[in-house]
Amino acid sequence: MIRKVCGMREAGNIREVEALGIDWMGFIFWAHSARNVSLKPDYLPSRCKRVGVFVNAPMAFIREKVREFGLDILQLHGGENADFIRQLRSELPSLTLVKALNVAREEDLEQSKRYEGLCDYFLFDTKAEKVGGNGKSFDWEILHNYKGATPFLLSGGIGPDDKERLRAFHHPQMAGIDLNSRFEISPALKDIHLLKSFLHEQD
Numbered sequence: 001m002i003r004k005v006c007g008m009r010e011a012g013n014i015r016e017v018e019a020l021g022i023d024w025m026g027f028i029f030w031a032h033s034a035r036n037v038s039l040k041p042d043y044l045p046s047r048c049k050r051v052g053v054f055v056n057a058p059m060a061f062i063r064e065k066v067r068e069f070g071l072d073i074l075q076l077h078g079g080e081n082a083d084f085i086r087q088l089r090s091e092l093p094s095l096t097l098v099k100a101l102n103v104a105r106e107e108d109l110e111q112s113k114r115y116e117g118l119c120d121y122f123l124f125d126t127k128a129e130k131v132g133g134n135g136k137s138f139d140w141e142i143l144h145n146y147k148g149a150t151p152f153l154l155s156g157g158i159g160p161d162d163k164e165r166l167r168a169f170h171h172p173q174m175a176g177i178d179l180n181s182r183f184e185i186s187p188a189l190k191d192i193h194l195l196k197s198f199l200h201e202q203d
Contacts, residue, residue, distance in 0.1 A: 002153060002176025003199060006053065007035035009188035011043040016192045018045040020199055023176070024073060026051040029065050034187035040068060051075050051098070059087065066092060075100060075123060085118045096120045098153070102127035103138050106145050116148055121175060126156035137162075140169050151175035157182060160198050177202075 006026030008014050017025065025045050028035045029052055044050065049072040052065050056078035065071060074088065075098040088097060099119045101111055104127035112122055124146075126138045137157035146152070151173045158166070159182030166177065183198070185191050 001174075001202075003202070004051065004153060004176060004178045005183070005190060005195065006051070006178055006180045007033075007184070007188050008190070009035060009037050009041060011041040013189055013192075014041060014043055014045060017190055017195065018048055020192070020196055022048050022199070024049045024051050026053050026075065026178075026180075027069060027071075028053040029057065029061070030055040030077070037188075044069060049073055049096075053077055056080065059084075059091065062088070063091070066095065072096060073098060077125075082114055082118055085115065089118070098123050100125050100155070103142060103156075106142050109142070109146050112146065112148050112150065116150055119150060122148070122150050122152040123155050123178060124152050125178075140165075143171055143174075146171070146173065148173065153178050155180075159183070160194050163198065163201050166202065 002023045004024035004026060005017050005022050007028055008017065008025055025048050027037045027050065030036055050069055051073040052069060052071040053075045054062055054077065062074065073096040077100040085097060097119045098121045099115050100123040102108065103124050108127060124143060126136045128136055140154065153176045154174060155178035158177055158179055183190050183194050
């Protein structure tokens with residue numbers, strides 16, 4: 001299972017989180033986020049995949065961050081349409097594409113159909129006014145109605161107290177989990193002890 005920690009920014013914290021053996025590490029490139037990466041850290045992970053998180057970003061900006069950060073994966077968190085994703089596929093064919101979809105009720109799963117076959121993964125997040133990192137969960141039982149062929153990562157307010165809930169949740173297309181705000185000391189600074197304990201008990 002993919003274990004992704006998102007919203008990283010501080011070089012020392014990046015090293016510590018990488019040492020926990022996570023698979024993907026996310027960097028947010030959106031000026032309205034408290035976790036926005038405006039300057040390249042002094043250290044970037046070398047043992048896990050680097051994920052760039054974008055919200056309705058222009059193609060040129062995405063290309064720039066791919067080069068600057070050596071990104072392996074693009075996570076699109078805005079209203080990017082199918083044509084834009086096709087263009088990304090054409091211009092950056094070696095990168096893995098993740099489309100984040102906001103979920104509050106069963107009907108919200110319908111939006112996945114317009115991206116089927118275009119993305120490598122979906123990321124199901126909590127529908128809220130604020131984009132990502134709001135620490136709020138949604139009813140995971142809704143996802144049992146997801147019948148698509150694209151695997152997904154589970155996101156949306158997963159925290160240290162969700163260990164048993166995660167063990168009890170099963171879906172044939174669930175590929176991993178996304179950990180962010182509920183493991184933070186402050187925005188973009190992860191609590192290493194909380195993460196280490198949580199990941200150890202998930203193994």
